[in-house]
Amino acid sequence: MKLTCDEATTICDKTQYGEAGLWERVKLGLHFLMCRTCGLYSKQNQVMTKCYHIHKETSKYNKSCLCDEDKKEIEQNLKSKM
Amino acid sequence: MSLSSNHMLNPNKWVTLxxxxxxNYTISRVSNHDTAKDIVQDTFFAALKAQDNFQGKASERTWLVSILKRKIIDHYRKINSIKGKAEVKMNFYTDGEREGEWIEERAPTDWGGEVEKKIENEELKVVLEKCIDYLPEKYAMVFRMKTIQQFETEDICKELEITSSNLWVIIHRARTQLRKCMEDNWFKN
Known part of the structure; x- marks a missing residue:
């Protein structure tokens, strides 16, 4: 029933992806009543999620491909094995 | 059957096609150009060796992707087995009377009132990217797949052959370390 801070913040992370179960969320709520530090973690966690979304939008991996040079190199290496 | 099936593979065109x-499949998972390039090349090598196993039931591309998926698991296992430096800093006591409690110097502290303004600052992305890169590779990989690529938990578990509780431990450790990194280098800087 009683969560450690480690367990509580794990559930807190799950909530950021909408994947904490009902019972987990109840236990988390009770933990917050007793623990200000985890409450602060939870608040900052939402800020972090916002940051990750901003990061995702501008991620440099959104569009990427191999350059011709890379392909040529792989092509040659592959041919040498045929 | 096995003789004629080879005719459906055309290794000369693999790179082009x-x-x-x-x-792209690889970079969205490993997030490093050189690593992704090596994995793609390894996949072609492995496919070349395994040509006789191609039964023509799937398309050439599907067959190559199935080999690629094995290569990605192999890569994950490799980075998972690098001991020592590959661990994140602990945020909670792991044994004794205080097991599961915050380690004081790693616990969250107040970020002050300028948080919203700091989120909108363009520089944030640079600092955040550095913090993610600072994670041990295994944590960065799972964190990115879940948070940046937004893959389903179930799919990541299947792809990397890990359990969901394993995944959440990794996500949790990654996020607590990233929080601390951003606190030190951005929000309280």
């Missing part, structure tokens, strides 16, 4: 597709 599939290199970009395989590379």
């Amino acid at each position: 599939y290199a970009d597709y395989l590379y």
Whole structure:
């Protein structure tokens, strides 16, 4: 029933992806009543999620491909094995 | 049957036809250009060796992707087995009377009132990217797949052959370390 801070913040992370179960969320709520530090973690966690979304939008991996040079190199290496 | 099936594979055209597709599949998981390039090349090598196993039931691309998926698991296992430096800093006591409690110097502290303004600052992305890169590779990989690529938990578990509780431990450790990194280098800087 009683969560450690480690367990509580794990559930807190799950909530950021909408994947904490009902019972987990109840236990988390009770933990917050007793623990200000985890409450602060939870608040900052939402800020972090916002940051990750901003990061995702501008991620440099959104569009990427191999350059011709890379392909040529792989092509040659592959041919040498045929 | 096994003799004629080879005719459906055309290794000479693999790079032209599939290199970009395989590379994109890989980079969204490993997030490092050189690593992704090596994995794609390894996939072609392995496919070349395994040509006789191609039964023509799937398309050439699907067959190559199935080999690529094995290569990605192999890569994950490799980075998972690098001991020592590959661990994140602990945020909670792991044994004794205080097991599961915050380690004081790693616990969250107040970020002050300028948080919203700091989120909108363009520089944030640079600092955040550095913090993610600072994670041990295994944590960065799972964190990115879940948070940046937004893959389903179930799919990541299947792809990397890990359990969901394993995944959440990794996500949790990654996020607590990233929080601390951003606190030190951005929000309280």
